[in-house]
Amino acid sequence: MENLDLLIKELCKLPNESGWVEFKHNNCLPQMIGQDISALANSTVLADRNHAYMIWGVDDTTHQIIGTSVRLKNEKKGNQELENWLRYMLSANANFEFQEVEIEGKHIELIIITRAEGVPVTFEKVDYIRSGSYTKKLIEFPTLQAQLWDKLRNSQFEETYSMTGLTDKKVLRLLNYEVYFTLLHIPIPDETELIIHYLLQEGFLAQQDNTLYAITNLGAILLAKNLLEFSRLGRKAIRVVQYDKHNRQTILKEETFNEGYATSLEKAVKYVNTLLPSIEDPKEIQLRTVSTFPLPAIRESIANAVIHQDFYITGAGPVIELFDNRVEVTNPGVPLVDVMRIIDNPPKSRNEKLASIMRRLRMCEELGRGWDRMVISCESMYLPAPRINVYQESTRVSLFSYLDFVNIQTDDRIWSTYLHSCIKYIEGEAMSNSSLRERFGLKTSSSGMVSRLIKEVQGKNLIKPVDPNTAPRYMRYVPIWA
Structure with a gap:
């Protein structure tokens, strides 16, 4: 770390030791250091700071720089190096580093400690806290314990x-x-x-x-x-992979966009659009090519993956995978809202600051409109609705190219029907046999087949009739939760 001398001189200006700074002369007992790292990491959360400091070579009363004989990197606990022993005895979320510096000819040693994340930092499975200039067991201070857990639960990745x-x-x-x-x-x-x-x-x-x-x-x-x-953050870069045909056996192209999202999101969306299959639109006077996938849905699914990912899940980031018949967008983390209410529920993001600034920069839709647009854009092209799969630590949204109605999987027909009823409901209308036929691009002659689909979806307890006593041909439906 650069400019350690400036850091220490600034800390020496503090009037007293605190929950995030401790001065020492030559005392470096391993047990004491382990307890102090736990206490400082936890107290730093309560102090709304990002780092705490243990400094050897500063008088704890006058804060004068006096130097120290301690050499942390040479210290041992038994036959084990002190640093390795501490990392073994502290909890996995303990993050610290040894540093040293010469100031005005005097040697200074320090440990820079990162604030606790997720759960309190423990030493020998006991969590500690600072009380004034003393290190105590956290359990002895139930009020501080409650405050610490509250802050840990509500800590923001963006602020670290x-x-x-x-x-x-x-x-x-x-x-x-x-x-x-x-x-x-x-x-x-x-x-x-x-x-x-x-x-x-x-x-x-x-x-x-x-x-x-x-x-x-x-x-x-x-x-x-x-x-x-x-x-x-290196693994949080947006990655795009194009495969040959319908499986992952052969990769045709692969690109990782290593810039920050303010630049890479738009680049990734444009790159994906260039790789998507397209056809000539015969309805246009001047022939032009159009994508076989709904571009608004593609963009929204990528933006959602970026915004709603769980940054605390390491080793994974947003991935867009392209196949001949579908696009799959995967992000680390599971949804914070019920997938069955993804259309009407107020949106919730684990990265509120990121979502807010991305909306201000007009990189994504206004809060809550993304999924509406995705579903409506799929309906306008008579495509199956976007499929959502939730796994233990990730979420995948799949978008499909055109399929004849008879070739759409039963589960996708049911899901598409349910989401159609949700869209109609939030628009102040209700689903009917006619609206569902129009949604799938079917003719009047298919009304019997559509009626059977509606009955199947109703049997899954996903929709209900507005008025059960209405004549069958005039029956209209809303989501089961309406």
């Missing part, structure tokens, strides 16, 4: 630091800030200070304890010139 200790010039080298101003139709400021001001206000940056800057996950995931430069 992705890269720290940066000068303003390094920030501007790493982030494609120009696209932010372009999408908002704001002239790009001439002065670096003003650019940094905008980035700070949006939460793309934060000013650190050493007066330098940290790029937040929100700033990196949106504006990174290269996500691979941010170690935790």
